[in-house]
Amino acid sequence: MKRWTIKDIAKKAGVSITTVSRVLNHKEEGMSQKTREKVLKVMEEVDFQPNQFARGLVTKRSKTFGLIVPNISNPYFPELCRGVEDEANESEYSLIICNSDDQTEKEKRYLRLLEEQQVDGIIFSAKDSLDPSDEEQLSRAKIPFVLIDRGKNEKKHSGVFLDNDKGGYLAGKHLIELGHRRIGCITGPKSIALSNDRLEGFQRALLESGVELPPSQIIEGNFQMEMAYHKSKDLLMKKEVTAIFACNDVMACGVYRMAHELGINIPTDLSIVGFDDIPLISALIPKLTTIRQDTYQMGREAVNLLIQKLENKDTTSVMFNPTLVVRESSTSPKL
Amino acid sequence: MKRWTIKDIAKKAGVSITTVSRVLNHKEEGMSQKTREKVLKVMEEVDFQPNQFARGLVTKRSKTFGLIVPNISNPYFPELCRGVEDEANESEYSLIICNSDDQTEKEKRYLRLLEEQQVDGIIFSAKDSLDPSDEEQLSRAKIPFVLIDRGKNEKKHSGVFLDNDKGGYLAGKHLIELGHRRIGCITGPKSIALSNDRLEGFQRALLESGVELPPSQIIEGNFQMEMAYHKSKDLLMKKEVTAIFACNDVMACGVYRMAHELGINIPTDLSIVGFDDIPLISALIPKLTTIRQDTYQMGREAVNLLIQKLENKDTTSVMFNPTLVVRESSTSPKL
DNA sequence: TTGTAGGCGTTATCAT
């Protein structure tokens, strides 16, 4: 026998296909308990699985979500994906994952792909703010979507975000409280909003204590280790700063490496604070003080938000709070 | 207007739906160039997208693959996923990713989910060897599948694997050549075949040079950092070995940490060789010597294999070769 | 070269 259909089930159970369909869809009314059980038994026996194509054809639902992230190999994202996947599966959705590599080109292609696959919704971690043409495509296709991590735009779209300004503030405050007065910062790309948010929060904390952050102590990185490694050299050699705030953990690793090469001891000679608290950093020696975000939970929350949208409920963005995790890489400066 | 159908296109272009269908499916014969162009133009104009449900209903194909991995948060897997995804997408397939957490329970559930979603094929990184009930489910559902990384079983199923024995051998050989004679090994779980393969290859290399590997110098780990960290303590404190082969990079990180705590310098006092060459380790100081595998390419290859299966071609497993990457963590032992 | 019509497996709308 090939695949069983409700027709087959109906025949075998001696009922109509309508009845089988009712059982399948848990319609409670309009059926005797006996009939229901009879049908269920047959379905059980043959391990019946309804054809999703046929179903989708009429219901217009695929029970599938799409997730677009920049790059799963970026250690920030696996946790986020897990959160999204676990929550999606608990709500009986499958998840199609796409990596955009932060290329508008690919974002578009995948948006198109997901539209073709007729996903019921999309969770989107965009390049930065949502590209206008992406936006148009999304609205034309009328696919519900939520943003995550990036692309915050208060009024326009709902999503799940981190309070990056606060994160930066926590980092700055922590270093100030330790007694640091000459502090450097390695930022993410200026073109990315969350990167600027972190810097601004950081500066605000310093300013509150009257500490200056001269441009020469701000280095623009790209969230990658390599560039942070190279660009931190000047800053470290001039010995002008006693502490550095790296706007993500991966760049903090780059600083670790350069410090080690230059014979600068962490934290004795130099304190470092990272951002994200990705799993990777448990391998660092000494352990990295960082600003933690609950990426996994953010992923779960994004799915909840999306499901609410599907149910036409009013949705508002969810803002997560970062927390400071003090470990070994930050301490008071030497006198 | 709601979604366009081929019927709408047909009307607008003044042809029959058959003709539209033909254009859609790139049937070359049986149509004048003019007609084709006319239809294409209309499709272009309205940005037509065929309904995959309707299509699948008749073709029985979803243009979707499923990928089951233990855990995307394990740093070995993101690269593998990327390989699978990139190759799948280039062949016009979407990818549903599932994390089994190495639980047979979840493997089953996801297998079921993928079956329900009617994926065209599955790429499976099983717990170890393929569970008999999984096997049964797979064959009952008649879903083509290939294994990847784990579950090698020469005769039974094809897949993409690494020559782990060779990898272990390379590690052993390298340390021997550096002059080490007292060497420790931290293995993966004994229950996992590839873990034993690595150990066996390693032992073979030592044996060739008449070097013993007493049981006291073999520690069974679980591929995680924590356990490797704790369990390596004894070995390191007794100062019995001048080198350690950790059967994956993550465990090597654990050893780094313990060595640091005990004031043991790497590589002066202790050489370390890892396995995998995961991206994470670029953060380690000193840089880790390791056995590299081309995980990304293995992912791509798995998709190729699967596609060949779909085309009913004869398929045989693909075996990848690991390579030794010498960095800073291994050197000759002190006299 | 082009068109007609039946069927794919469900759900949903009416009947009974």
Next chain:
DNA sequence: ATGATAACGCCTACAA
């Protein structure tokens, strides 16, 4: 409480 039947949108013999 249960059943017959028309969609849903596409593909594919078979006709013309």
